[in-house]
Amino acid sequence: MPSLHEQAHLSLKRTVIIAIFSAVAVVLSLIESLIPVNVSIPGAKLGLANIMILTCLYFLRGRDAFMVVILKTVLSSFILGTFSTFLFSISGALLSFLAMWGLLRLGREHFSMISVSIVGGISHNVGQLGAASLYLQTTKVMAYLPLLLIAGILTGIAVGIAVRYLIPSLSKLSLFEGFLTKPA
Numbered sequence: 719m720p721s722l723h724e725q726a727h728l729s730l731k732r733t734v735i736i737a738i739f740s741a742v743a744v745v746l747s748l749i750e751s752l753i754p755v756n757v758s759i760p761g762a763k764l765g766l767a768n769i770m771i772l773t774c775l776y777f778l779r780g781r782d783a784f785m786v787v788i789l790k791t792v793l794s795s796f797i798l799g800t801f802s803t804f805l806f807s808i809s810g811a812l813l814s815f816l817a818m819w820g821l822l823r824l825g826r827e828h829f830s831m832i833s834v835s836i837v838g839g840i841s842h843n844v845g846q847l848g849a850a851s852l853y854l855q856t857t858k859v860m861a862y863l864p865l866l867l868i869a870g871i872l873t874g875i876a877v878g879i880a881v882r883y884l885i886p887s888l889s890k891l892s893l894f895e896g897f898l899t900k901p902a
Contacts (some may be wrong), residue, residue: 744789768835814838818837
């Protein structure tokens with residue numbers, strides 16, 4: 719059992735990691751908004767901020783990654799969007815988080831980071847479409863589902879590859895000592 723001092727030290731490190739991951743996720747969202755993605759699919763994005771969410775799920779607890787999701791979504795929406803943007807974003811982000819967290823809870827050894835990321839990308843798009851359908855009071859937006867599924871797979875692969883390279887690099891930093899064997 720860790721001493722009270724060790725527990726306080728780990729708690730402080732956890733808070734610092736959450737703050738850093740949240741800040742980087744917001745910056746990635748801002749950068750993503752500046753990248754002209756020339757696709758005619760409403761809601762399709764690169765999902766760069768998911769790099770930080772999935773990395774957080776790897777190192778910390780689910781509730782810590784949930785905090786990163788909430789902070790990233792609220793702050794990014796305040797900076798970049800409107801209420802409907804926030805509604806779509808939070809719906810996609812929460813469904814994506816739940817899907818990725820659930821897979822990692824089932825067993826990290828059973829799913830690669832890329833497969834978890836793909837499920838996250840697809841879930842994000844499904845969550846956004848669900849929110850759009852409710853908000854706009856029409857199911858016509860579901861016509862975008864096939865294209866958004868493809869977009870979710872492609873962006874999920876890219877994000878998963880990035881996370882696969884980021885985790886070993888971060889694992890070498892002393893900030894992450896004590897968090898390397900934590901469950902999702």
